Amino acid sequence: xxxxxxxxxxxxxxxxxxxxxxxVDDEEATRRLCSDIAIEAGLRVxxxxxxxxxxxxxxxxxxxxxxxxxxxxxxxxLELLRRLREHYPQISVLVLTQYGSISTxxxxxxxxxxxxxxxxxxxxxxxxxxxxLIHEQELDQENRVLREQLRTRPGYGELIGLSSKMQRVxxxxxxxxxxxxxxxxxxxxxxxxxxxxxxIHFSGARRQKPFAPxxxxxxxxxxxxxxxxxxxxxxxxxxxHTKQGLIESAxxxxxxxxxxxxxxxxxxxxxxxxxxxxEIRPVGSNERVSIDVRVIAATNRDLEAAVRNNGFRQDLxxxxxxxxxxxxxxxxxxxxxxxxxxxxxxxxxxxxxxxPVLAEDAMAHLTAYDWPGNVRELENAIERAVALGSGPILxxxxxxxxxxxxxPPSERAPASDEIVPLDELERRAILxxxxxxxxxxxxxxxLLGIGKTTLYRKLKEYQAHLPVS
Numbered sequence: 001x002x003x004x005x006x007x008x009x010x011x012x013x014x015x016x017x018x019x020x021x022x023x024v025d026d027e028e029a030t031r032r033l034c035s036d037i038a039i040e041a042g043l044r045v046x047x048x049x050x051x052x053x054x055x056x057x058x059x060x061x062x063x064x065x066x067x068x069x070x071x072x073x074x075x076x077x078l079e080l081l082r083r084l085r086e087h088y089p090q091i092s093v094l095v096l097t098q099y100g101s102i103s104t105x106x107x108x109x110x111x112x113x114x115x116x117x118x119x120x121x122x123x124x125x126x127x128x129x130x131x132x133l134i135h136e137q138e139l140d141q142e143n144r145v146l147r148e149q150l151r152t153r154p155g156y157g158e159l160i161g162l163s164s165k166m167q168r169v170x171x172x173x174x175x176x177x178x179x180x181x182x183x184x185x186x187x188x189x190x191x192x193x194x195x196x197x198x199x200i201h202f203s204g205a206r207r208q209k210p211f212a213p214x215x216x217x218x219x220x221x222x223x224x225x226x227x228x229x230x231x232x233x234x235x236x237x238x239x240x241h242t243k244q245g246l247i248e249s250a251x252x253x254x255x256x257x258x259x260x261x262x263x264x265x266x267x268x269x270x271x272x273x274x275x276x277x278x279e280i281r282p283v284g285s286n287e288r289v290s291i292d293v294r295v296i297a298a299t300n301r302d303l304e305a306a307v308r309n310n311g312f313r314q315d316l317x318x319x320x321x322x323x324x325x326x327x328x329x330x331x332x333x334x335x336x337x338x339x340x341x342x343x344x345x346x347x348x349x350x351x352x353x354x355x356p357v358l359a360e361d362a363m364a365h366l367t368a369y370d371w372p373g374n375v376r377e378l379e380n381a382i383e384r385a386v387a388l389g390s391g392p393i394l395x396x397x398x399x400x401x402x403x404x405x406x407x408p409p410s411e412r413a414p415a416s417d418e419i420v421p422l423d424e425l426e427r428r429a430i431l432x433x434x435x436x437x438x439x440x441x442x443x444x445x446x447l448l449g450i451g452k453t454t455l456y457r458k459l460k461e462y463q464a465h466l467p468v469s
Contacts, residue, residue, distance in 0.1 A: 020061065023047045024054040024068035024080065025096065030119075034067055037127050041134060051075035058088060064137050065130070069096040069119075070104055078108060085112040092133045096121075154339050157199035159192060161336035165328040169196065172325050177203035182275075184320045185298040187327030190376030193298035194258060196325060201254040206294055209253030214246050217262035224267050226283045229274075235284020247280055248291055255293040260320065261301035261312060272316045295320065330371040330378060337367050340375060344382035345394075356389055362396045365403050401439040430458055 021043040023034045031047045038045045046061065048054040051074045054066070066084060070077030077095055084091055092114040097105040105116035114136070115129050154162050156170040176183050177200045185193045194213060201211045219227055226235070230245030247255055257263075263271065274280050275295060279288045297320045306312035330337070341358055349355035358366075362385075371377055385398040396403075433444040445455040 020044045020063045021046070021065045021067065022054060022057055022063040024049075024051065024066065024072050024077075026050065026069070026071075026073050030069070030096070033123070034126065037123060037130060041127070041130055043134070049073070051077075051080045054080060055083065058084075062088065063091055065092045065094065065133050067094045067096065067130075070108060071098065078104070078111065081108055081111050081113055092137060094129060094133060157202065158195045159199060160340055160343050161333060162339060163328075163333040163336050165333050166336065169325060169327060172323070173199050173203065176200055176323050176325075178205075180204075180206075180294045181322045182295045182297070182320050183323045183325060184303075185296065185325045185327065186303075187298070187300060188329050188374055189300050190374030191327040191329060192375055193300075193327060194256065196327065197254070197256045197258075197296045197298060200296060201256075201294070204294075206253050210250050211254050211256065212246055212250035213256040213258055215258045217259040219263075221264065224264065225270065228267070228271070229280045229282050231283035232285035235282070239284065242282070245280065245282060247274060247293065248289060250293045251291050253293065255295050257295065257297040257320075259299055260297040261299035261303055261306060265311070265313065268313045268316045272313065272319060275316075275319055330374045334367050337378065338363065340378055341366065341382060344379050345386065348383045348386040354392070356386060356392050356394050358385075359393050359395050362394060362399060365396055365399060369403055426458070430455065 021038045023031050023038070023045065024047075025031050025034070026049045028049075031049070035045045035047065043065070046057055046063070048057050049072075051072055054068070054072075057063075068077050068080055072080065075083075081093055081095065084093055089112075093108075093112065095105060095108045095113045095116045096119055097108070097116055098119055105113075105118070108116060114133055117126060117129060154160060155166070156173055159166065159170070173196060183197075183200060185196050187193050197213070198211060201207060214228070226243070226245070228245050228247050230243050230248055231239050233239060233242045257271075274291075278292065279290045281288045303312050303317050303321075307314045307317050341363070342355075345358065346355045366378070366381070373380075381400050381403060384400055385394045389395075389398040429448065430444070433447045434441070441455055442452055445452045448455065450458075
């Protein structure tokens with residue numbers, strides 16, 4: 001019997017992941033029964049009565065699932081299974097065996113069959129096994145899609161960007177994630193220091209263990225020691241039970257000390273001792289607890305200057321600064337802004353609608369702005385634009401006021417040797433004053449040393465159609 005596609009099969013493969021089934025059996029009744037059940041499950045069905053027909057069919061139309069009898073003519077089911085494993089490893093194979101041939105079915109399983117069914121079988125049993133194989137195929141395809149998305153994602157982990165400076169950061173993350181030595185992450189607020197720490201942790205051998213972030217700047221000074229090291233029952237008034245500290249909660253995993261530069265000097269000494277001895281002593285306890293943590297610290301401060309000014313212990317700085325990763329501010333990697341914007345547009349879009357797009361002039365304002373708040377400020381700006389925008393295209397007016405007057409690339413400050421007409425310099429000064437004042441024309445006029453009426457007249461002359469404050 002030559003292989004023929006079933007005309008009742010669904011024609012759109014995208015609707016079902018495990019869309020195609022090949023049935024290999026020399027008994028027509030078995031082929032018909034399996035076909036009926038598979039079509040009910042939404043699969044496209046083809047049949048073959050010999051192994052040669054089956055292999056020929058697979059060369060023409062790859063399948064997701066194969067049901068084959070072990071005593072199929074010519075090569076036999078086991079040899080067919082071996083060839084499927086070699087040439088089509090992604091196919092799930094369900095073997096049919098005669099009653100009393102369990103040992104052969106076990107051998108088929110050893111060779112890679114997903115499951116087996118003993119003849120004569122119940123319809124419900126075949127339906128149940130086929131449903132499971134379909135589900136497994138769906139999960140496998142979803143995983144492949146996710147892996148491909150991760151592979152092609154323009155960044156590393158949750159970090160986004162393709163600029164050369166970010167590529168250097170990714171390479172460092174890749175290297176240090178395979179080791180356990182301390183890492184110090186430097187960067188301005190909003191650059192994504194915690195994302196770097198998470199990428200290091202979840203790319204390394206400790207990824208199945210805890211990742212414990214500690215914001216040193218948010219710790220109450222009088223409670224820092226008990227928060228970090230924990231305390232024993234009765235250690236102080238209100239300590240009605242023993243509490244585990246933040247450091248111990250990271251045991252086996254990674255301790256992320258964010259804003260380490262804000263940690264008081266007296267606590268720096270105690271932290272250094274913990275890192276050197278790899279043990280802690282909870283407040284009010286005489287017993288020491290051994291810990292195994294990988295330490296990653298981050299700060300937006302100049303720790304070397306703090307060391308010189310006795311604001312940070314030199315020995316702790318050396319202990320933490322084994323490997324240093326410096327994150328560039330957004331103003332130094334503006335080529336990444338369009339990629340970041342697209343990511344944030346998709347993040348904040350209504351799930352029931354396509355993500356909005358940003359108008360060209362609005363993007364020009366974003367790329368011209370210096371972003372003192374870095375990526376965090378950009379994310380907030382896009383979230384606001386999506387929330388207030390009224391159409392599929394977000395305009396400059398949907399951006400925060402301090403960005404609406406951002407100087408487009410064509411209006412940036414001239415080079416030192418460039419001669420610019422006086423009226424053009426005046427126009428640029430007015431736009432800069434509006435940007436610095438957040439769009440407040442009265443404040444802008446005071447910054448320029450002119451009256452508000454003069455400012456309005458100048459704006460009209462320059463045809464700068466800006467909203468009235």
